[in-house]
Amino acid sequence: MITDQDIFLFDLRGYLILEGAIDPDHVKELNSILDELRNLKPGDWQGYVHGHVFQSTKEGINLQQIYEGGKPFERLIDNPSWIDHVMTFVGGQDSFDSHHGPLFIDENFANIRGPGESIGLHSGPVPWVKRCQFHVHNQKFNCGQINILMSLTDIGPSDGATMVIPGSHKSNFRHPEYEKSVMTPKGASMDGVTGAIEVYMKKGDALLFVDSLCHGSARRTNDGERRSIVFRYGPSWGFFRHGYRPSKELLNRLTPKRREIVWPHDKLENCPY
Ligand SMILES: O=C(O)CCC(=O)C(=O)O
Numbered sequence: 463m464i465t466d467q468d469i470f471l472f473d474l475r476g477y478l479i480l481e482g483a484i485d486p487d488h489v490k491e492l493n494s495i496l497d498e499l500r501n502l503k504p505g506d507w508q509g510y511v512h513g514h515v516f517q518s519t520k521e522g523i524n525l526q527q528i529y530e531g532g533k534p535f536e537r538l539i540d541n542p543s544w545i546d547h548v549m550t551f552v553g554g555q556d557s558f559d560s561h562h563g564p565l566f567i568d569e570n571f572a573n574i575r576g577p578g579e580s581i582g583l584h585s586g587p588v589p590w591v592k593r594c595q596f597h598v599h600n601q602k603f604n605c606g607q608i609n610i611l612m613s614l615t616d617i618g619p620s621d622g623a624t625m626v627i628p629g630s631h632k633s634n635f636r637h638p639e640y641e642k643s644v645m646t647p648k649g650a651s652m653d654g655v656t657g658a659i660e661v662y663m664k665k666g667d668a669l670l671f672v673d674s675l676c677h678g679s680a681r682r683t684n685d686g687e688r689r690s691i692v693f694r695y696g697p698s699w700g701f702f703r704h705g706y707r708p709s710k711e712l713l714n715r716l717t718p719k720r721r722e723i724v725w726p727h728d729k730l731e732n733c734p735y
Contacts, residue, residue: 465545468591475628475669476632476671478669479668480543480544482542482666482667483543484541485642486665488537492691496525499682500523509531510708510709510711511526511530512527513610514571518701520578520580520648521581522575523574524571525572525574526570529708529724535691536716539716540717540720540723544610544668548610548670553605554697559697559699561698562699565695566696568695568700573688573690574688576682576687580653580680580682581679582644582649583650583679586631587674588634588636589636592674593700594673595607595672596674596675607674608672608673609672609694610695611668611690611692613653613666613667613668613669614690614691615688616663618662620683620684621683622681623660623661623663623676624679626659626710627655627659628659633676637656651681652678653680653681658676683733708724708725708733
């Protein structure tokens, strides 16, 4: 259930931490599937999960279309710990924005990072990106993209935590240190960026943030690995960031509510093409 406090803090900071969003048994199930999928090489497929080729090899293993990875991943699509929050912040219910369904997930992936790995600074409202925008009108949210970053391992100091600049979704000027820390093919991290904080999470917690918030991660210096899953939600008329499509098998086994979020783009009945 979303509270007035959640609304106040999300508006103010651009993010929320949802503690205990995924129960411990569910986290275990997700991790045990990832133990196998992590061997997928960039560019290879296992079923309909794709080993994605990253901009930088220093950002870890990225497994795209992870909601194709089995039932435990499907249950994340409309997880009650965040779905009301996401619906509220994407907004547009009872308007043209929800003409085809309540939401659409335009990217979903699992990420595994080891020592030395990180992702550099990106996003922020300057330059303006319509797709990722933070917007409120008449006390109603209308954000272009709300991310849910789920933590499958405890993420504390030196673990390569996600970093955000609280309140930066409303900034009007580019961060003066942007060029120094921005994502590049050579790799970068957000360590040391003025105003940025590390977001520490326990496994099962989720970080909700509007994509226009300046974000990235610290470099992991501890041994071991950091595991996360990211689902990006936007309005029902959105489309896939990387050109993927949900498999027929997935669509056939999803509940109607989940199917509507994964594929709101059904053709009209009796459509001649
Ligand atoms: O991996 C992280 O900690 C940050 C995630 C991120 O950069 C993104 O979702 O765009």
